[in-house]
Amino acid sequence: MAAEDAVALKNKGNEAFKNHDWPTAIEFYTKAIEANDKEPSFFTNRAQANIKLEAYGYAIADATSAIELDPSFVKAYYRRAVANTAILKHGDAIHDWKIVVRKNPTDKVAKAQYDACQKMVKRDAFLKAIEVADAPSAAEGLDLENMIVEDSYDGVKLGDKMTQEFIDDMIERFKTGKKLHKKYVYQIILAAKEILYNEPTMPETHIKEGHKLTVCGDTHGQYFDLLEIFRLNGFPSESHGYLFNGDFVDRGSWSTEIALLLYAYKMLFPNSFFLNRGNHETDDMNRMYGFEGECKAKYNERVFKLFSESFSALPLATLIGDKYLTLHGGLFSDDATSLDDIRKLNRHSQRQPGQEGLMMEMLWTDPQTMPGRGPSKRGVGLQFGPDITKRFCEANGLKAIIRSHEVRMEGYEVEHDGRCITVFSAPKYCDSTENKGAYINFGPEYEPEYVKFDAVPHPDIKPMAYANNGMMGMMGM
Known part of the structure; x- marks a missing residue:
């Protein structure tokens, strides 16, 4: 040539x-x-x-x-x-x-x-x-009981329990750029953290007759696209569960809005609304990719610290109907790793995923087309081939694994002979990739129904607006 x-x-x-x-x-x-x-x-x-x-x-x-x-x-x-x-x-x-x-x-x-x-x-x-091993919680000294919500606050009031009325008001407030009262922000994060902390490392859910479950991938602070999912597919309810598979925050500039809305839904529907941790629900990523800066700009540093504590309480995977293991990244460096190893993993003793080990692999790995395992294209974690996925699914009685973590131009992709499904729910990612978003609906038969959707307009605030030292400018170079 x-x-x-x-x-x-x-x-x-x-x-x-x-x-x-x-x-x-x-x-x-x-x-x-x-x-x-x-x-x-x-x-x-x-x-x-x-x-x-x-x-x-x-x-x-x-x-x-x-x-x-x-x-x-x-x-x-x-x-x-x-x-x-x-x-x-x-x-x-x-x-x-x-x-x-x-x-x-x-x-x-x-x-x-x-x-x-x-x-x-x-x-x-x-x-x-x-770094202190057992640092005191950022909630220490927070007297929520006596924190006053001023008469001038124009939103719905929140009592001891989350209500649909509060969530409906919250959705509208966030659309118009309004914030929640600080007391409510603290209340929501602390309540969600407690619910999440008490869940197993891998919650297991079954879909009853007349119910459905929607699995969403990364939303990355793209609040208006999250609302588009709910508009097209229906809002969460007792009979319509949702599972958000990590990376709710960073990059997009409405990360606090997404995190607070998902946490509010977790409070309202603790048994049908699920959240998995992603690699962006971690301190070092939040410092670099905007979530820490956004928390400080919209609220204060304590809000970021409380979110950080709540992120380390998030489950690492969810098992759907004993058939689909849903986790943010993917499979493991060791073929012997089983669902039981995930069940036994004490995520509370290790707050951040670190550079190696089971937690890091669950949050960071990616599939590859070649058999076997390979070095990560990201420079973190590893890649696993179709043979690895097949062995894992057969050994654990699974139909497939569902993961997110990567842009797919069509919003989703089924690979590894149908055993590895990637779903990504941030369309027109970072305002710069011409990808669709997608989500997956499951009924009691556990047959996946894939739905693609397009990005919707949002106010003129750029992605990474709160990121560390103009990281966005650099990434665009």
Whole structure:
């Protein structure tokens, strides 16, 4: 294949990239690389498409290939720095930001990222130094009993119990940019935390005659798209249960609204409304991707700390009708891991998932098309093939696993011979990916019904508006 054929393939990749169709862009960049693997820009282009798909591990590998071909190629250091920053490997990122700043001293964005990265490294070290195993709860000293809700507060009042009237008012308040009274915010988080804490690590639910259960994937602070799910599919009720499979917060700029609404529903329907933890219900991700900043901007730091405690109370998986294991990421590094291991996992003794172990794998892993296990395209966790899924389902008497954690252009995908289902419920993700959202309905027969939906308009607040040090600007580079 001639060099001009490779360039033509790259141009097709650029076209797909311009249309925010990242998977197709990657396909064409890969073909261009196969035609000519000596051109560093093909690798940096593919790295950027991988960054858009959050395949940061692949992006780092591509940027490194470009650097090997041309050690003076600034863009490659830039891409690698962005990818390492995204997976919180600030120490690795600093090295590359430093090179970018040295080679391009006038690049203000790179300079800002370099400075921000240095701050993060210092902050990480500081937080590690002051970490206390049994730190007191942020609820200590909160006197909710005597906290006054001023007469000027124009919303429905909340007593000891959650009511449908309060939720209906809350939905409308959030639509118009109004906030809840701080007392109610504290009340909701603390009540939800207690319910969640007392649930098993893997709640098990069965669908009765005349009932249904809807499984949703990542919603990532896209509040108006969450309301669209309820508009199309019906609001939660005793007979219409919902399961939200992690990543309620971060990236989208209505994360507090989503978290509070889901928690309010958990209070109202504790036995039919389920919440699993995602990899974004964790402190380090919340510091980077906007939820901490949003809590502080809309409420205060204590609200973030209470949310953090409630996130570590979230169950890690839900078993539907003994047939479908639903968890945020995916399967495990060890074939011997069973449903019983999940049941026995004491999630309360380990608040954050860390870099290895069962909890990390449940929140972070992804499927791959190749058999066996492979390194993670994200740079965190691992990937598992169809044979791994088959063995796990057969050993545990399951029809399939249901997971989320990754954008799918159609909102969902069934792979691994029908045994691995991905559902993602944030359409037009981050306002920059032309994907649909989806959810899955189950009745008492446990046959999945897939429903796709499109994004709806939202007020003009950008994704990542509250993120750490303008992370959004960097991710768009």
